[in-house]
Amino acid sequence: MPAYFAKRLLFLVPLLVGITLVTFGVMQLAPGKPTDMVTDMNVKASAEAKERLIKLYGLDKPWHVQYWDWLKRFARLDFGRSFRDDRPVLRKIGERLPATLLLNVSSLLLIFLIALPIGILSAVKQDSLWDKSLTVFVFIGFSVPTIWLALLAMITFGLKLGWLPISGLRSLTYDEMSLGAQCLDLARHLALPVLVSAFTGLAGLSRYVRNGLLEVIRQDYIRTARAKGLPENRVILKHALRNTLIPVVTLVGLLLPDLIGGSFIFETIFAYPGMGRLGFDAIMARDYPVIMGVGTIAALLTLVGNFLADVAYAYVDPRIRYQGK
Amino acid sequence: MADPLLKIENLSVDYRRHGKRVHAVRDVSLELNEGETLGVVGESGCGKSTLAMAVLRLLPDRDSRIPGGKIFFRSQDLLALDAEPLRRIRGGQIAVIFQDPFSALNPVLTVGDQLEESMEVHGGGRDRAKTLSLLERVRLPDPERIYRAYPHQISGGQRQRACLALAIANRPALLIADEPTTALDVTLQKEILDLLDGLRRDLKMAILFITHNMGLVSQRTDRLAVMYAGEIVERGKTADVMSAPLHPYTAALLRSLPRLHKSAGKLPIIPGQPPDLSAVPGGCPFHPRCPRVFDPCAEHIPALLPHEGRSVSCHLYHSPVAAGR
Ligand SMILES: Nc1ncnc2c1ncn2[C@@H]1O[C@H](COP(=O)(O)OP(=O)(O)OP(=O)(O)O)[C@@H](O)[C@H]1O
Ligand SMILES: [Mg+2]
Numbered sequence: 247m248p249a250y251f252a253k254r255l256l257f258l259v260p261l262l263v264g265i266t267l268v269t270f271g272v273m274q275l276a277p278g279k280p281t282d283m284v285t286d287m288n289v290k291a292s293a294e295a296k297e298r299l300i301k302l303y304g305l306d307k308p309w310h311v312q313y314w315d316w317l318k319r320f321a322r323l324d325f326g327r328s329f330r331d332d333r334p335v336l337r338k339i340g341e342r343l344p345a346t347l348l349l350n351v352s353s354l355l356l357i358f359l360i361a362l363p364i365g366i367l368s369a370v371k372q373d374s375l376w377d378k379s380l381t382v383f384v385f386i387g388f389s390v391p392t393i394w395l396a397l398l399a400m401i402t403f404g405l406k407l408g409w410l411p412i413s414g415l416r417s418l419t420y421d422e423m424s425l426g427a428q429c430l431d432l433a434r435h436l437a438l439p440v441l442v443s444a445f446t447g448l449a450g451l452s453r454y455v456r457n458g459l460l461e462v463i464r465q466d467y468i469r470t471a472r473a474k475g476l477p478e479n480r481v482i483l484k485h486a487l488r489n490t491l492i493p494v495v496t497l498v499g500l501l502l503p504d505l506i507g508g509s510f511i512f513e514t515i516f517a518y519p520g521m522g523r524l525g526f527d528a529i530m531a532r533d534y535p536v537i538m539g540v541g542t543i544a545a546l547l548t549l550v551g552n553f554l555a556d557v558a559y560a561y562v563d564p565r566i567r568y569q570g571k
Numbered sequence: 572m573a574d575p576l577l578k579i580e581n582l583s584v585d586y587r588r589h590g591k592r593v594h595a596v597r598d599v600s601l602e603l604n605e606g607e608t609l610g611v612v613g614e615s616g617c618g619k620s621t622l623a624m625a626v627l628r629l630l631p632d633r634d635s636r637i638p639g640g641k642i643f644f645r646s647q648d649l650l651a652l653d654a655e656p657l658r659r660i661r662g663g664q665i666a667v668i669f670q671d672p673f674s675a676l677n678p679v680l681t682v683g684d685q686l687e688e689s690m691e692v693h694g695g696g697r698d699r700a701k702t703l704s705l706l707e708r709v710r711l712p713d714p715e716r717i718y719r720a721y722p723h724q725i726s727g728g729q730r731q732r733a734c735l736a737l738a739i740a741n742r743p744a745l746l747i748a749d750e751p752t753t754a755l756d757v758t759l760q761k762e763i764l765d766l767l768d769g770l771r772r773d774l775k776m777a778i779l780f781i782t783h784n785m786g787l788v789s790q791r792t793d794r795l796a797v798m799y800a801g802e803i804v805e806r807g808k809t810a811d812v813m814s815a816p817l818h819p820y821t822a823a824l825l826r827s828l829p830r831l832h833k834s835a836g837k838l839p840i841i842p843g844q845p846p847d848l849s850a851v852p853g854g855c856p857f858h859p860r861c862p863r864v865f866d867p868c869a870e871h872i873p874a875l876l877p878h879e880g881r882s883v884s885c886h887l888y889h890s891p892v893a894a895g896r
Contacts, residue, residue, distance in 0.1 A: 372633070466674035469629055474689040474737060475662030478654065488679050564679055564721040 251557060258549050267313065269541040273534060274309045280329045280532040303329065316538060326535035335539035338524060345415055346509055346520035349439055354501065356444040357451055364448065365455025370482060372460060388449035396442050396515050403438060410437050413517035439516045454497060458490040492563045499555025502548060574646050575602040576745055576777050582640030584621050584630065591849040595621040597801040605744065608771065608778040610788035610809065612824065613798035614845050619781045623749045627661050663693045666738035670750040672730035676722040682733050683718035686740060693741045709736045710766060728759040739770055747779045764791060785824050789813050797821045800846050800856040807881025817883040819863045855886065867891045
């Protein structure tokens with residue numbers, strides 16, 4: 247088993263390199279140049295200044311040479327500096343990543359917290375009014391456009407009712423607050439983005455749990471569990487749910503890229519200081535090193551998430567854990 | 572005589588399948604005394620398992636229905652029982668062992684856990700030593716290893732022994748054995764049956780032994796009930812039925828015995844097919860296949876009536892007029 251995972255881990259390397267190559271290519275194909283922002287917006291900048299910048303960034307070299315240079319630096323974990331403010335890309339990402347992880351992990355937790363009971367209830371009370379109403383509820387979340395829902399929530403809870411802040415992660419006075427007040431401030435800022443993203447993401451997991459549970463409940467070993475006199479809630483929560491959740495572990499791994507990738511637009515709407523917005527702004531400014539940095543880190547997290555899901559899967563399923571023993 | 576341990580009165584069970592009603596058990600009455608072994612035999616699909624599962628109310632409640640009948644266990648009406656008292660009887664006073672040891676145990680829980688759990692919910696607590704001695708009692712080699720093993724780590728025969736251990740964990744008064752050896756090869760079959768015999772004597776259990784193989788019940792049961800198309804067609808002391816079968820179906824089953832031993836599994840053992848239980852032929856359900864069919868058979872339904880110390884439903888012994896039809 248460890249050998250298998252070591253092999254899987256090794257495979258991640260070419261995969262990651264491939265992803266960076268594609269990202270780099272797409273970035274180069276997109277119209278516009280990094281120097282546009284600096285020069286076109288600034289009438290005083292001369293043509294020579296532009297030339298100097300191009301030389302400085304190595305933009306005059308063929309793109310494969312540029313990529314090779316980037317890759318060599320990447321191998322030393324050097325992501326370079328931002329074209330815009332000359333700060334190290336890694337530091338810029340380091341500032342933003344925690345906020346993104348905070349948002350995504352919170353909404354993932356919330357999704358689990360809500361989707362699991364919904365799925366269980368729907369399965370246990372299959373085809374009842376409960377099941378049907380919950381199905382409608384999660385599918386509304388699934389079908390409404392996230393942007394529209396986000397704006398609606400901002401208008402309702404932020405502007406009309408004035409209950410929650412609609413953008414950012416901290417209040418201006420955050421630094422002067424006590425620890426408790428700081429936590430509350432973070433929670434209030436997180437509320438809208440987390441709620442919106444959790445609501446729109448409920449359907450997958452809850453339907454998965456419902457259908458998986460219905461499938462498992464038909465199995466012989468569930469009949470055995472009932473036949474030996476277990477209370478029904480134990481039959482469901484221990485015997486049936488465990489078997490249902492094994493594949494769900496993988497589902498989480500597959501949700502992770504969704505949550506990271508989806509955050510580009512989402513974070514921008516909420517003016518949320520995360521990786522997504524960093525990436526979005528970098529794309530707008532053709533800030534190549536930052537685009538590459540964000541893309542690479544997001545890809546890395548996705549691959550690692552998938553990998554961890556596989557490890558977890560093997561761990562929770564004894565049929566795989568004890569293979570060949 | 573005292574009340575029987577189990578008394579089934581005019582029980583019928585229907586399934587709903589593709590909008591059709593399948594009459595899997597039709598008007599069946601049976602009695603079983605303390606410590607007695609009753610064999611229920613019949614071809615595949617005649618409703619034996621359905622009858623057995625109905626006793627512990629383990630039928631799928633969404634697509635099965637019990638339109639009529641009563642089941643008394645020690646004078647309690649099982650069909651009228653609430654969830655909690657029913658749960659206490661399941662695995663407590665009445666235990667069951669299923670046909671397929673490969674699917675009967677939960678794949679993600681250890682054998683030891685599944686055993687202990689059964690004693691725990693019947694007030695025995697979790698007692699490792701007791702569980703190990705239980706494993707020894709069903710002659711499992713190396714109980715320590717089996718205790719820690721997951722089902723897929725032990726062989727089919729070992730799993731069936733573990734299921735047997737599960738069944739006797741709370742010293743039930745009645746064991747329902749639904750083709751407990753059909754999935755195993757012949758040498759294992761005999762071992763498990765001998766083990767079952769020994770346990771029955773030690774624990775003074777009554778056994779409802781279900782099989783399609785008459786050869787298995789001849790030596791090991793006190794009484795026999797022969798089922799055809801959801802009905803009991805003959806019922807009496809095993810020795811009587813085996814030596815002089817009354818019903819032509821029983822006779823045919825017995826004649827096909829030596830052949831059955833060699834051919835594996837569920838080949839039709841009598842010319843023709845058992846009827847589709849959603850459209851049972853009028854008159855005697857066996858008449859299309861019966862070698863001794865005569866006038867009244869296609870017209871009149873025979874009733875199960877006493878004859879020479881047992882019961883049989885056949886016009887050869889009771890003319891339709893005498894039977895009051
Ligand atoms: N869940 C179900 N839904 C619909 N029909 C069913 C269901 N379970 C069983 N049946 C039908 O009911 C009839 C009796 O089935 P049952 O399993 O009781 O027979 P059996 O005598 O135990 O057969 P076997 O020897 O194959 O175990 C069969 O015709 C079968 O197709
Ligand atoms: Mg059966």
